[in-house]
Amino acid sequence: MSSVTSRLGLERERQLRKLFLEPVNFCLLYKGSHHGFEIETLKSKSDDQGRFILLVYLQSGAVRGGYLSKPFPKEKNGKGEAFVFSVDEQNATCFPVKDQNNAFYASTYSISFGNCLQLSSVKGKFYLTSEYDSIYGEIWKEAKSCCVEVEVHRVQDAGDLLLSPWREVTWTEMNRETLRENVVSYKPTYESLTKVKILLVGPAGAGKSSFINSIISVMYGHVTQMPIIGSHPDGFTKKLRCYDIRAEKGGQPTALTLCDVMGFGDSEETGLTLHDTLAVIKSHVPEGHKFDREAPINHNTAGYRLSPALKDKIHCAVFVLDACKVLSYSGSLEEMLKKVNSELSDLEIPHMVLLTHVDQVCHAVQEDVQYVYTSRIVQERVEKAAELVGLPVSSVFPVRNYARENVVNCNIDILLLSALSQMLQAIDDVFDFYTPSPQ
Incomplete structure (x- = not known):
């Protein structure tokens, strides 16, 4: 049926x-x-x-x-x-x-x-x-x-479904087009800045690359098969990669760039180190840099930016967590998430959480993502994700990436674009409160 x-x-x-x-x-x-x-x-x-x-x-x-x-x-x-x-x-x-x-x-x-x-x-x-x-x-x-x-x-x-949603979303084609157009027409409120960079960080395999691929799919109107995604227990991405988001296939880039980076490990001995993570957040690391735990980033690293310009900086950071794993993430990973969160706050970089794979923890959401904000299970996982990072629940956004589908879906698009809109709004909110220096 x-x-x-x-x-x-x-x-x-x-x-x-x-x-x-x-x-x-x-x-x-x-x-x-x-x-x-x-x-x-x-x-x-x-x-x-x-x-x-x-x-x-x-x-x-x-x-x-x-x-x-x-x-x-x-x-x-x-x-x-x-x-x-x-x-x-x-x-x-x-x-x-x-x-x-x-x-x-x-x-x-x-x-x-x-x-x-x-x-x-x-x-x-x-x-x-x-x-x-x-x-x-x-x-x-x-x-x-x-x-x-x-x-x-x-x-x-349906013990996992609430009678009323804990967040309101308008699930219509018109809203999808409005959200998409907001991304296409977006211009940073800070006049000297023409593009913004959003960095995705988090555990290996949480879905950072898949989110980028999904946003490209939304913009193109068909599910893309980008070579940026794959399956590996230690994560697929090993470099710092930046992707200009285009309004359509072959079209002009929008003002949005999504940046992907090597994933965190489950222990201090695996994955991206805290030292290198902070170097990326502070925008010292050039695009294309391949991470190596045996070679920490420093002033002698090729392409190292000592004083990055505003256009080269990270303007928003997003933690990407897996809804299937938030209850079992290690203590060392939780400690790293909180340290990165604290550093982002000190740097006054807006940050939030994407919670992926929500369809895999709730059958109703798997059938239709319209149930995402009436799902008790998703609500509990969102609360746990907020606790892990040290952010309020309002800063956590559940999404479903394109993984099994061959065609785009209006409701999945709305969930993805809604999260992206919150990121862009957070960037503009920070610019409204202070004027960053060019250096």
């Missing part, structure tokens, strides 16, 4: 979830316009799937439905806890069953929750009939309407 999407919409789905005492998730089993408007087909798709809701979309725009706490009945009568409801983007109204022995009825040509919600199939069309009902009460006016759409969803436990 992954290729078939519900007509319900996120806002109405949120309202509908509020009718349940415990957190639930809905899994689409049947959609009339996709599977055919026949009762037998609806029943076959719904059999043995657990508790369910029936959704009926009317020509008036109204959405009505019913819930049964038991699997779709094989016999005529369905017994169990039940209710019928109406739902829109502002609220959902529930009418509980009064006689659980007659909560639901199914026949060859119709199914019904009492008499108030009777669904029948006639010549390839569904009709909804509402009549006075002693089982649920007198709810809606007596009427018979042709249905625009009919769906059945399995109702399943």
Whole structure:
């Protein structure tokens, strides 16, 4: 069913979830316009799937439905806890069953929750009939309407989902285009600066290079296969590399440059050293420098910048952490993260955290990243990431990089671009507070 999407919409789905005492998730089993408007087909798709809701979309725009706490009945009568409801983007109204022995009825040509919600199939069309009902009460006016759409969803436990998001995001194509255009048209508020550099730092394999590849994919409108990403336990990047972000493939560079660097190790003996990390942050290190633990960066390093100009400096630093590993990162790694954080604060360089692989810690987010800010698990990992670095939770941004997809996705793009927008805003906020010297 992954290729078939519900007509319900996120806002109405949120309202509908509020009718349940415990957190639930809905899994689409049947959609009339996709599977055919026949009762037998609806029943076959719904059999043995657990508790369910029936959704009926009317020509008036109204959405009505019913819930049964038991699997779709094989016999005529369905017994169990039940209710019928109406739902829109502002609220959902529930009418509980009064006689659980007659909560639901199914026949060859119709199914019904009492008499108030009777669904029948006639010549390839569904009709909804509402009549006075002693089982649920007198709810809606007596009427018979042709249905625009009919769906059945399995109702399943979703203990990891909250009823309301802990951050608000507008998940629309229009918002994606607005966010993308903000990146394309971005100009630093400090007049003498034409480009800004954002440095990605963090443990090996956390997804620094993948984030850069994903941002390029967003801008190009297709998933790119850049040679900058790979899989290796000690990380793929060994040099300091800077990538100009272009508005489109072959187009002019934007004012944004993303910088990638060798990853931190799990211990003091592996990965990028604290000494070399601070040299990169202070912009002493030239692009292309290959890191070597046996050869620490110093004044004699080829291309070493003793007094880097403003255009060569790092204007924002971003810690990239893996949501799958934040609970198990070593104490030495945590110590290094906090030391780098402290140094960035002393240098007055804005910094924040990207939390990658959030789809791998929450099934709902894996299905749709719209659930990222209603996920309890992601919220807990965000809080842990903030604790590891020593930053407030508001400075941590969960993202999903392009790894398995072959085409770009609007919601993934929005999550990536939202994080990038926060980085650019942080740079401008710092410039508003002080005027940096050219040297």
